Amino acid sequence: MEVLLLNGSPHAHGCTARALEEMKKEFAENGVEVTELQVGNNPVRGCIACGSCARSPEHHCVFSDDVTNQVIDAAQRADGLVVGSPVYYASPNGALAAVLDRTFYAAGRELGFKPAASICSARRAGTTATLEAINKYFLMSNMLVVGSTYWAMVHGTTPEEVDQDKEGLQTLRNLARNMTWTMDCLNAGEGIGFDKPFVERSAKTNFVR
Numbered sequence: 416m417e418v419l420l421l422n423g424s425p426h427a428h429g430c431t432a433r434a435l436e437e438m439k440k441e442f443a444e445n446g447v448e449v450t451e452l453q454v455g456n457n458p459v460r461g462c463i464a465c466g467s468c469a470r471s472p473e474h475h476c477v478f479s480d481d482v483t484n485q486v487i488d489a490a491q492r493a494d495g496l497v498v499g500s501p502v503y504y505a506s507p508n509g510a511l512a513a514v515l516d517r518t519f520y521a522a523g524r525e526l527g528f529k530p531a532a533s534i535c536s537a538r539r540a541g542t543t544a545t546l547e548a549i550n551k552y553f554l555m556s557n558m559l560v561v562g563s564t565y566w567a568m569v570h571g572t573t574p575e576e577v578d579q580d581k582e583g584l585q586t587l588r589n590l591a592r593n594m595t596w597t598m599d600c601l602n603a604g605e606g607i608g609f610d611k612p613f614v615e616r617s618a619k620t621n622f623v624r
């Protein structure tokens with residue numbers, strides 16, 4: 416079992432990293448392998464809606480000069496996905512949003528029926544709006560959004576402040592266990608013939624027609 420942890424923050428060792436670390440420890444204790452990717456602080460392109468990804472056998476984006484195609488490959492390989500974001504103006508940070516736009520436009524269909532979770536870190540507010548924005552990628556891609564004992568957020572401007580958010584960290588540990596359990600159940604179900612459901616896609620009606 417393998418889970419991809421994607422950190423959207425420009426800070427490799429910031430608050431979002433501290434939050435993901437809490438989940439990583441819990442996954443490790445439960446025998447789940449973890450792959451980590453950082454959006455980091457290099458330039459990231461936005462989606463240019465060129466449609467090249469639809470013709471890519473690997474479901475890759477036309478731009479290979481940032482982390483997006485690595486995210487696409489790792490997410491397709493993984494059994495589950497966790498996306499972590501700092502809160503920027505009550506939203507996911509812009510670079511992460513650009514990576515998610517391109518990842519899901521190119522490969523969202525390949526991620527169906529994988530458990531997914533969003534987590535965020537904020538100084539103070541805008542957390543649930545940020546989680547909702549990230550969950551929207553999952554929820555229109557047939558992914559299974561996993562919950563916890565509270566919304567999966569921590570508070571702080573330094574990792575040391577996040578350490579003090581005991582309930583936030585507890586929520587993340589519970590989330591990691593819930594994801595592990597969900598992945599185990601799906602795996603066991605497939606083993607006894609519970610295949611993924613058929614997905615209808617023939618109807619595509621725009622609002623103007």
Ligand SMILES: Cc1cc2nc3c(=O)[nH]c(=O)nc-3n(C[C@H](O)[C@H](O)[C@H](O)COP(=O)(O)O)c2cc1C
Nearest residue numbers: 424429430431501502503504505536537538539540
């Ligand atoms: C451009 C920018 C916008 C921010 N907007 C918010 C905000 O809307 N609400 C909030 O509580 N914190 C906001 N913050 C603070 C960060 O969300 C917070 O410090 C977060 O824990 C940083 O995580 P990181 O260390 O992983 O980057 C903002 C920070 C920046 C740089």
